[in-house]
Amino acid sequence: MTNPASAAWVEPDAHPDSPFLPDNDGAYRRWRDAKLTGYPASAGELVVELGDPRAMSAGERAELLRVCRKANMAIYRSRLGALEDKDIPHRLGSAFGLRDLDRNPLADDDGVTSLSHVPGKSERGYIPYSNRRLLWHTDGYYNPPARRIRAFLLHCVRPAGEGGENGLLDHEIAYLRLRDTDPEYVRALMHPLAMTIPPNVESGTETRGAQSGPVFSIDPLNGRLHMRYTARTRSIVWRDDAITREAVQCLERILAEDSPHVFRYRLASGEGLLCNNVVHNRAAFSDAPGATRLLYRARYYNRLADT
Known part of the structure; x- marks a missing residue:
């Protein structure tokens, strides 16, 4: 069901100093401080x-x-x-x-x-x-x-x-909240097989193939954070390991909270x-x-x- 080409989602070597890489704690802290300074409150x-x-x-x-x-x-x-x-x-x-x-x-x-x-x-x-x-x-x-x-x-x-x-949440804030909880959750959701979307089939015909990839990745074009996510359960296959399950549950809690960062x-x-x-x-x-x-x-x- 997984797509071998999905590894193209994650290209950390293209941006080794990115604050979004879990090992770059100093860069992350500087980015985090700048992100939250003057962030909209409503x-x-x-x-x-x-x-x-x-x-x-x-x-x-x-x-x-x-x-x-x-x-x-x-x-x-x-x-x-x-x-x-x-x-x-x-x-x-x-x-x-x-x-x-x-x-x-x-x-x-x-x-x-x-x-x-x-x-x-x-x-x-x-x-x-x-x-x-x-x-x-x-x-x-x-x-x-x-x-x-x-x-x-x-x-x-x-x-x-x-x-x-509409409910709206900046994907960088979602990442920030998850990483502050546990950097290992970020690492799990950056895995190239973290989330698989099964094929789309209509009237017995496959109209779109299965697609695997991470939730969070570093965009190779610009070094910015990219996120792909859905809270649907019927059409999602998550990587079957404990840390991924914990990370997904943490992200679900972040989205469900009555947070000042979630705008309606x-x-x-x-x-x-x-x-x-x-x-x-x-x-x-x-x-x-x-x-x-x-x-x-x-x-x-x-x-x-x-x-």
Whole structure:
């Protein structure tokens, strides 16, 4: 079930001084202090006011960049309201160097996905197209290394009538909390066979092969921390050893805590999330009569420029 090529996820030799390597304690301590200094204390501190995300001013872009550099994410609030325009994610993403879209089979023709409750897709097991809750995950956790999702963008055209709030946790904070608990947990979750996603099979046909890899890895392109994770249990095979089981349970506790680092926010019309693929979830929702929830989602192989 495992993929021999999965070792490509972990290339520590490319960045031997990385603070994310478990043996580099001094570098980690310096990174940790810098990370926590001035870290946002609430979701409100992530919000940046924009006029039009399709044509930001230099000041608006700089403020979004400042927040993303600290928290790997920012929430923008624009004056566009419920305008349906795919140019919004395309042009906003382009302003941050996001050009290489993950054109997955369920995306729209332009590579941006229109997320709403679609019973046909929901019944096939694709939870983002249902109105059910989405458990904690990073986007593209089932993708191979060559298609790492480094950033994604959500733009809300219409919120749900009720529910649909997102939980958001900076993946670097998740790593920090885990490493502070026990560096061996980090080491276990950096193993190239830590987490295996079984193949996807529809109507007896395999549409995606099994994919093994770590939860935490060092991105060989930029030396930054990458995370692939899902809290789903039905479609996950964890490495069968005691330390991995303990590490997974610790991570689950971190995600379940009422922590000041876990931000909760319900996007309104004209608002959006720009991020370096942070860990996130979504509450169940119900649509208002005659007004279905609609969000645009764009996933990228690029990381946000200058972060």
